Amino acid sequence: MPLLKQLPFLFCLIFISACSQRGKDVLATVDEAVFGFPNVIKTKEALQDIPYANSYLKIDNGHQVLIVLALAELSPKDPTQTQLKWLSADRVMLTTENGRLIKTLRLLNNNISGLNANNSIDPLTLNGKKPNNHEWHAIYDWQPQYRYNYEANLTWNYIDSETIHSTIWDKETDYYQEEVSIPAIHAQFTNHFWLDKTSHEVVKSIQYLGPDMASIEMTILKPFTR
Structure with a gap:
């Protein structure tokens, strides 16, 4: 059963409906219901x-915008994992799993x-401290133009301990870099992850959609709790 503690049942219905012809009207309803506050909120109290x-x-x-x-x-592929779908005021949607960006909608x-492990283990799926x-290996799919089944080799490396700051918190983190190589198109890029030293969950990341594509920086202010 979906985990819906963060939002009332209304939002489940909204996103089911968003796949219909009335999707634009539904997303307008989401804008009114969720983004009744400024898109960039700078005070700790307002965010909390x-x-x-x-x-x-x-x-x-x-x-910087708020989502x-x-x-x-x-997750439809692994029911032990939870996928989080984030929404911005301009209707961009990002899907993450264990802090990894696995799908986007409405980006320019x-x-x-899709982004899925290929006969290997994504280090972010491991419980507790990460290696x-x-x-590991993954398959990337991109739109537009149906660019599917691009095999990638990924090398995950611990870099250092870092203290990072947000409007709400200061955290001690472990900083990792992930080198991504896609042999079929001779391309490389680097993702960056900061994981809370205690929970080992991603609190900040800079992830690229793909080679020569946009970078997505996310800072988790108020995390999802089950």
Whole structure:
């Protein structure tokens, strides 16, 4: 059964309906229901008063915007994992799993249609402390133009301990870099993850949609809780 503690049942119905021809009207309803506050909120008190999990988002070097958790549901491929769907006021939707960006909708130019481990283990799916070094493999799918089944080799490396700050919290973190190589198109890029030293969950990340594509920076302000 979907995990819906963060939002009332109304939002489940909204996102089911969003797949219909009335999707634009439904998303307008979401805007009114969720984004009845400024899109960028700078005070700690204002952020804490929002009743939903929320994050700051930057696309490339653009402006910082606020996104909220619109839906939490079990992964269709692994029911032990939870997928979080985040929504911005301009109707961009990001799906994350264990802090990894696995799908995007309504971004300009490029969107991830899917990102899945390929006969290997994504280090972010491991409970507790993550390995200092780890190699794994994934399949990337992108839109537009149906660019599917691009095999990637990923190398996960611990870099250092870092203290990072947000409007709400200061955290001691473990900083990791992830080198991504896609042999078929001779392309490489690097993802960045900061994990809370205690919970080992991602609290900040900079992830690329793909080679020569936008970077997505997320800072989790108020995390999802089951």
